[in-house]
Amino acid sequence: MVELGKYAGTVLAAYGVTVLLVLGLVALTLTKGARVKRALEAQEKRMSKNG
Amino acid sequence: MTALLLRDLTLALRAGGGFGLSLAFFLIVTILVPFGVGPEGGTLGRIAPGILWVGALLACLLSLDRIFALDHEDGTLDLLATAPIPLETVTATKALAHWLTTGLPLTLAAPVLGVLLNLPVPGFFWLTLSLALGTPALSMIGAFGAALTVGLKRGGLLLSLLVLPLYIPTLIFGADCVRRGVEGLPTATPFLMLVGITLGSIAILPFAAAAAIRVNLR
């Protein structure tokens, strides 16, 4: 393990905030993408069945 | 163009036109500050340039949505868009009317309110001058923001969010001009920058505002 000295809290907090924000953005992007993709597929299936 | 200007001025001055509202708002903000900060003259005098500029800016913001919203509701805007004068001229004229009914009165009221805030004597000249030359930019930027949000039902809050970041440079140079004037430092740089922003806004933003209105009327 790397020795961070007296600034350990600072460095870890900075990395933690970044990881949280990036993961949040990625999660939001992926869930929204999946939701829209599913909705579009359902819509296309329904339309090809009906007409 | 003159007819449009006169019409806008008459509408604004008539009762319910909201002419006095921004002035009253400016007055109230200025009166509230000492209650928040404390009555000590030295502190008030030091923050007076900034408070007066922020107050004038917020008061200006208050009346922005009236620039196009009422004309949009009753269909005047559609007529203006098809009128023989270019839409760019219309937006510039509307901004001018807005300045004559808010910016100019605010400028004239500011020195009086400066007395309340214990503004040091050399500040009065620079306060009046910087507001007189800076508020046209506020009106023009505001007209652009109003043009963007004209089709929206509740555009007022969004308008503030869009316009306030655009106001930052004007505020910085305007308030700094007064502050330097108070401290007896040379004011040429912020003053020239302020004038530059105003002239630049008047030169460019009528086109952007007209483009936004054309999109909204489509």
Added chain:
Amino acid sequence: MSIWEYANPKKFMQTSAWALPWVTGLAVVTLVAGLIWGFFFTPDDFRMGSTVKIIYIHVPAAIMATGTWFMMLAASLVWLIRRHHVSVLAAKAAAPIGTTMTLIGLFTGAIWGQPMWGTWWAWDPRLTAFLILFLFYLGYIALWEAIEDPDTAADLTSVLCLVGSVFAVISRYAVLFWNQGLHQGSSLSLDQEEHVADVYAWPLWVSIIGFGLLFVSLVLIRTRTEIRKRRLRALEARERMA
């Protein structure tokens, strides 16, 4: 074969579907490599101690925060001039990423500033400029959300992006004039005098490339989502008409 062929949504979907795994994989690899290299294998700075490790996220995030706005500006221009829907949807997709990067830059900066400058927040020109940039992003996203008709929204946000860019640049110089800063000069200029030492610069470059690839990957995913959403709307409208 010209670049404009990629403006066709179908062509874009095909190409991006092919490119996405590669870009994403490369982004993860460089990001992990750069950050691990920086976090575990660089020495502490004699003055800043271990806080120097924050540079590997702070600087790339700040670069991406401004870079995203420039990308949005370019995409908005392409939309206004050539009216390619993919372009403006990419700008829309990029805005939340830029906002997040700006937030990361601000937060890591505040955390770093606390032990180094003795304060969480100072009205330093660069901090202030990023705060203003954050407001611009908020306004841009809010305008997208507020307007229902997609083409009207695309036009108005593009105009806002153009005008906003001009004022963002003016603000940048206005705050520079307004207050003197605590920040050091440029960390990565070619001028060796103020350059950070090579031990720090190499992992920093890798991190910057990693952040850049992450941005590209996210923009691709989000743009694909936007295109699907637009198609979904069109299909729903057609169904209602029938």
